[in-house]
Amino acid sequence: MKKQPLQLLIASLWVCIALPSIAQTNHYLTTTLKTQPVINTVSVQTALASSEESPNTAKTQSVIENIRVDNYESSYTLNSDYTYSEMMTQRFTLLTPLGVNQGQRVAKTYYPESQSLELIEAYVIQPDGKKIEVSKDNIFTRPTPESQNAPGFSSSLTTTVVFPQLQIGSEIFVKWKLIQKTPPLLGFNIVDSPSFYAQTVKRTVKIIIPDSLELNWKHRGDYAVTAQTRNRQRIITAVIENQPARKPEAAMVSLIDVSPVFVASSLSSWEEVGKLYWQQEHSKVEVTSEIKELANKITGNKQGREAARTIYNWIAQNINYVAVYLNQNAGYVPHTSTEILNNGYGDCKDYVVLMRALLKAKGMDSYPVLVHWGAMTRKLPLWTPAQFNHAIIYLPEYNIFANPTSEYASFGMLDQDLEEQLVVIAAEESRTAHIPNTIPNQNHYSLSSTVTLLGDGTVEGESELTFIGTINSTIRQIFSGFTTPDQIADNWLAQTPEGGYGNLVVSDVNNLDQPMTLQGKWTSPLAINMGKQTYFSTPLGIDFIHLRQLRKYITSGKRLYPVFVGAMEMNWQYKIKLPQDYKVSHIPGNIDFSNDAGKYTSSYKTDGVYIVVKRHLIINKNIYSPQEYPAFKELMYKPVNDARSVMVLQKLVRGHLQKTLQVSRNRH
Template structure:
């Protein structure tokens, strides 16, 4: 946890989408409801094998999809039935765990799922069929830790004798017995880092079903008709795995996608969610009493801020792993208040109810809670997996599931992206882009070099905005801040140990302030001349972490970082009898990505003061703009790793 704490703030300021980071994307917050509405249709029943997590999709390896064949027939009432065949080969040891398991989730109240056949072909050509003793049903992941929510099942096949070179084959038959209130929606894309030999999707539907489709380059699509039936066949062949990049956007933005939907418009998707949401907002005597207690005499935006902070401190967010077939109907606000927990839209329902009691309007907002910023070509509820709140009277946004961000603050992956505001009519909107001046990190350090060659220092850090929010979360999860300090100091070539304290991480009304004391482990050699690097001290954005963002490879995908303003001020005190030699020259750089300045001066007291500022202008950079960002980050690293020289004065003997 301490190591992740250090890296997380770098991710906050420089690399929010860094491959392997679990802070933002390991939790997939998808909408769940008390009443099943069968939102995603076939997308729901196929979710377990079709929708890996964003990070998993980027780093998956060790297997190949030989064949994937999906055949679906949609009836006039939008119920459907079909088959899925999937063949995968383990190409390396780390792919065995993936290939030896196949699973699908379904809701037995409205869906039927049958395993038709499954076998393994080993490298020597032997075929081993899977018996019923290797087929298991268990509660879907969404139910674990989410009482009273839904009742889905996951059916899993465990293949025997899987080794490198073995191919597994599974065939499923599924039926949707009740139509979805939102129609039929389906999306498929190849796994980012996995080769796909062939994938074929065939959807047959009655001509009365208003199905539309869209396909990116890479898919070959054919259409045919037979009486009242129309068939769309989309085939992807020879997809080659791609290599992930540091801080890249989500895989679904950069792989070919096929989509089929009966959704009429984005506005209709929002209106459908509004219909499920509206009557759950209520002002009961209990809710009114809580609003009065929390808000007091405050009015307007200040009242909203107090309610937001109360929600963050008192209502627990239940993380739900589930699939899009589940309903969009939240619990009633009175239930959420009584339980003091809920999923994303439950929290928005209670937030809206508390503010309605104070005369403040709140609208729910549908958004995708990942690093994807390219919406699907056609409107679909599958675009969304999270619910925010919008306060139209103040043009302000709230994410009440994030207890470490203040009202109006959204994390990088929820900023500057298309959303649907779920009002009565529904409307498209865009969340605000990040602003560097609203996300500041300031660190002040004083380092004194002793006659024993050891640097001893003090550090003070202040964080505001989104940077503060993400690090609040990490500090709250770190049992020992001394270990955090030691891991940060380990980034310095001389190592070090230290202590770290912070203000109350749960207090959103004030900036996060951390302070610490530290010393290096490896001494500087002291002779008539000193050669040393400025110690990094306890710094959340030190050279080693910044260096991880640098590459000379040509950038292929957009980079997701954070608009931020970082200010370092470091004071260096030498032992008595030593004076600083030539100080580093002034650095002033400005690119389309932002600016970097560095000024070093020796004061009358002989103390070397180095002031550095890094401003990153936006959250997201196209591949062609990465060079400007790299120029700034490289300047930070060069500055921090510069060798400084000091001379012993003659009087020192």
């Protein structure tokens, strides 16, 4: 399940969930040796041939090149009905021991109902020039993992070639032939992009098409594209050369956002993508007597928006998710609402179909919506189904987009990596839109802690954590796993300088209509060295968003790519009770800082018995460009450095202690 960038960053550090911005950057093999099922799918019209501004492809000095892409060629020959044959040739050189390991196998996926795949040849050229053919024993065709995990949703097969006797300097070569036997449901589409992680010497895409067929193409970046007509055929060739290997940055946007890309499509618009999907989907929305009975049971006496909310909650929490993203090669064909209800499971398309059927049973209109769920923030240069990997729902009467696939998100509350995304609202007359983005105070985290510092340096505390907005789905997911709340508390405390152990009381994770709250008690034994003068920073205790961890967003040197953070507002308050035999001799100064990226304030006050620390951080927007990053970096340094701010206590002599105690009694 995907999560919001900032919340998932913190969760990744404390409960072992990966950073989305890193997890969503394609794995090395996906972008080099595998055939990139999305980045190398299949669609282009010369009237729209043009180029967008080139993304930043500067090579960073610290990149270690493990594999070099010496040549990649993909040639498509189209028939009059948009069926086609594809010849693909790949040649790589293995440069390091890791490259040898990664180059051990190459794989290509196909869909046997509509495609056939043949391995033409595969071999290795050793550094001494020796050629080793790949034997049949080293070629395997198996169901893909999604086919095994989701029977009835995908029947794709993957052919894998395992290369023998590899060593540093080996060249591997493979040639495939794929035939598209039936006209693609969503037309002919290609999205091509060179590897991000490996140097690409040359990459070529060629399309041979009857001149009577419509085909659009467009590119951004360093592709050189030519088109010519010969013998009643058009030949479009896109070539990109000498692309360096690049290094990803923490919390960056999707790789495709910052890479050269060539797109070709037989479709005429984004709206046509939606119309084609609608033609596959709308007949699946069956309102049977069973569906009507279930809709009435779910909604009870509720009407309108509240009835829609209860239907959404039921779908999100009662239908099991089968994780199959939309894939244009398999078509965008969901199951019927009856099948989904009987099965009790489905993918994103099916969630939407069943919810639409239940809404229709209650007289409410809705539409399926195609969207990208992830860190791809820049639309492709030309309309293509490859823009989308997910389906959600739109309720026009209430102007609400909802994501029933996200079992932890409230009705109408979308993850931040869905915000601002281009969507196609699918219908007979489809239209495009953009999902609204939230503002910081709609995504709010608040911590209130009462802390007691004992004379031996042990710290005891009680914390209350509250969550508003999209962050709730992150918290619900964390506390819906196998790890107990007390184990999570201990994990969080283990990431603080003080350490310790604790327990948590958690509100109902299954109540999607109420924000999550946590109450925790914790102890950090002997966390502070007490002496005549005692120096300590604010004890963090049980805290979901740890200020020190914001350093993960701070990179040295110039940033090349946008950083995906997530607009948010955060408050922390600590009331620290001091040992009786100490007085405060120093507290940090207050901070009041703001710039275009956001705002950070903090204050420290003491009455001799307590020190009260208040901190407030606002991150203004989801994404900061490289040009905006210096301001964002300056903002991040404020809380990171403030978390290290030191308070100083002075141990009192007996007479001074008695006087201090008397003053304290008078005050309280």
